[in-house]
Amino acid sequence: MEGRSPGTIDFTAFSGPGLRPSTTISKTSLLQTGSELRSFCHGICQRTNFFKGVSFLFLPKISSMKYLFVLFASFSIFIGCQSSLSPDVLPVLGPPEIGPNGDSIPHRIPDFSFIDQDSQVVNNETFEGKAYVTDFFFIACPTICPKTAKQMLRINDRFKDEPNLLLLGHTLAPKYDTVAALNRYAKNLGVSSDKYHFVTGNQAAIYKMAPEYMNVALEDSDAPGGINHSGYLILVDKKRHIRSFCNGTDPEDVDRFMNDIEKLLHEE
Amino acid sequence: MKNSQYFICFFALLFFGSCETYPYQQGKILYTNFCENCHMVDGTGLVGVIPPLAGADYLAINGEKVPCIIRNGIKGELSVNGRIYNTEMVGIERLTEFEITNIINYVHTSWGNELPIVEHLQVREWLRPCEKNTKPF
Numbered sequence: 001m002e003g004r005s006p007g008t009i010d011f012t013a014f015s016g017p018g019l020r021p022s023t024t025i026s027k028t029s030l031l032q033t034g035s036e037l038r039s040f041c042h043g044i045c046q047r048t049n050f051f052k053g054v055s056f057l058f059l060p061k062i063s064s065m066k067y068l069f070v071l072f073a074s075f076s077i078f079i080g081c082q083s084s085l086s087p088d089v090l091p092v093l094g095p096p097e098i099g100p101n102g103d104s105i106p107h108r109i110p111d112f113s114f115i116d117q118d119s120q121v122v123n124n125e126t127f128e129g130k131a132y133v134t135d136f137f138f139i140a141c142p143t144i145c146p147k148t149a150k151q152m153l154r155i156n157d158r159f160k161d162e163p164n165l166l167l168l169g170h171t172l173a174p175k176y177d178t179v180a181a182l183n184r185y186a187k188n189l190g191v192s193s194d195k196y197h198f199v200t201g202n203q204a205a206i207y208k209m210a211p212e213y214m215n216v217a218l219e220d221s222d223a224p225g226g227i228n229h230s231g232y233l234i235l236v237d238k239k240r241h242i243r244s245f246c247n248g249t250d251p252e253d254v255d256r257f258m259n260d261i262e263k264l265l266h267e268e
Numbered sequence: 269m270k271n272s273q274y275f276i277c278f279f280a281l282l283f284f285g286s287c288e289t290y291p292y293q294q295g296k297i298l299y300t301n302f303c304e305n306c307h308m309v310d311g312t313g314l315v316g317v318i319p320p321l322a323g324a325d326y327l328a329i330n331g332e333k334v335p336c337i338i339r340n341g342i343k344g345e346l347s348v349n350g351r352i353y354n355t356e357m358v359g360i361e362r363l364t365e366f367e368i369t370n371i372i373n374y375v376h377t378s379w380g381n382e383l384p385i386v387e388h389l390q391v392r393e394w395l396r397p398c399e400k401n402t403k404p405f
Contacts, residue, residue, distance in 0.1 A: 142358060146306045146314045188316030
């Protein structure tokens with residue numbers, strides 16, 4: 001046993017967020033619809049990846065049998081989730097609300113209205129009957145935005161002939177990213193507002209939309225560029241439900257995301 | 269006793285020296301930390317917004333301006349491979365002459381670039397026009 005008390009190690013290794021067996025069971029029993037189950041499993045798989053990545057860190061502390069067990073367990077969770085990593089139907093993501101009868105109402109993007117690089121009003125009607133990919137950025141952003149922009153361009157290029165997919169970029173610095181600035185930016189990138197809307201507008205209204213798309217956006221003088229924000233790309237379907245997301249700075253994750261877009265476009 | 273210490277040092281140096289496969293490791297690390305977000309991991313920049321470093325004619329034509337740009341940033345128009353870029357770049361004042369030299373040499377030898385290696389004395393010379401911010405090392 002190499003001087004370590006049994007049990008403790010398994011727990012350490014399992015202590016990724018939400019991965020304790022007890023939590024898993026109670027949460028599973030709360031899940032009602034199939035899509036919720038899938039989205040939950042999706043979450044587990046992402047954590048499992050993390051967990052697989054760190055499991056070797058515990059290697060020196062545990063006996064080889066334990067290690068084998070942990071490896072096997074993580075592997076089987078990973079394999080078990082494989083099917084839901086690429087589900088036939090994408091899950092509906094986001095925090096659901098509880099309805100009057102105790103049924104869960106899936107998260108839905110609320111109404112919005114902004115102005116794009118060609119001074120057109122962009123609101124929910126712009127995306128009527130279409131899916132869209134959205135992100136939050138600002139032109140002078142010195143950190144993640146150029147990388148995210150590059151991935152948005154990849155999506156733009158791959159789906160440029162697909163009329164049912166649009167792109168929407170929200171600026172987080174509307175004071176500087178005016179219509180004129182966004183127009184120049186879009187021209188430089190070589191994208192058209194038929195496909196890719198860069199929107200500006202009331203700052204508070206834009207910041208309020210970020211959490212609706214599961215993004216973080218806050219002004220922070222300590223952050224480079226003065227704004228602290230996440231670089232997730234979000235896929236919204238025509239019913240205003242979030243169906244997939246990815247890390248906009250990771251090209252491999254974006255590959256997976258583009259497959260999800262493909263899948264959504266072939267839905268129905 | 270002293271001799272054996274020298275020996276150990278010598279062999280350690282030999283060992284680490286032989287393991288080093290790429291000569292501009294520091295330049296690579298600095299590039300990742302300070303440049304990669306905008307100029308990208310493959311040096312391609314962002315079309316129309318951030319100029320590329322891979323295959324950029326600017327590096328060959330205006331190589332002497334590069335150290336000052338890294339240190340103090342640049343504002344205004346800039347032509348790279350026949351295209352005009354006009355995005356402000358912020359300088360990284362904390363970088364030393366040596367670090368700037370290493371970054372330049374990393375860029376000069378990466379992504380198919382085959383530009384001459386620069387030495388830090390040369391870079392010191394090129395930094396003179398923006399001397400107010402020059403640091404001794």
